[in-house]
């Protein structure tokens with residue numbers, strides 16, 4: 001069974017995208033290596049911000065933290081979305097847990113040259129705690145959550161698993 005310290009950015013991203021995806025992932029099902037979308041995301045990481053070293057917080061791996069304690073994350077999608085924002089909140093939470101007063105997250109979208117800035121407010125800290133509780137609740141579920149509507153599954157690396165009858 002997963003515990004709080006094991007929760008990383010992928011868990012939070014899946015929580016926001018699809019609870020079934022999170023539940024499958026928690027049970028060791030990892031089809032990402034088959035997914036062109038994920039490979040593309042890794043390529044963005046490989047070619048952008050190469051001067052920075054990822055920060056290892058155990059289960060949580062974030063791209064980098066600047067001198068003013070803002071977390072920077074490089075994303076392969078086009079614009080900020082709730083899952084990316086939630087990941088950033090989680091990293092800020094983890095940094096606070098180890099005594100670094102993270103100020104918030106700056107999300108970078110090289111494809112569209114956009115950035116999104118999300119301060120780690122008291123409300124964000126409360127939501128980060130709530131997200132952890134939700135991940136643990138999904139992990140404790142005996143059966144997989146229902147599928148999303150098929151239209152919401154586009155690009156998900158679990159599509160074959162969920163939709164091959």
Ligand code: SF4
Nearest residue numbers: 018147148153156162
């Ligand atoms: S294919 Fe759809 S239902 Fe299955 S895990 Fe992905 S988003 Fe969820």
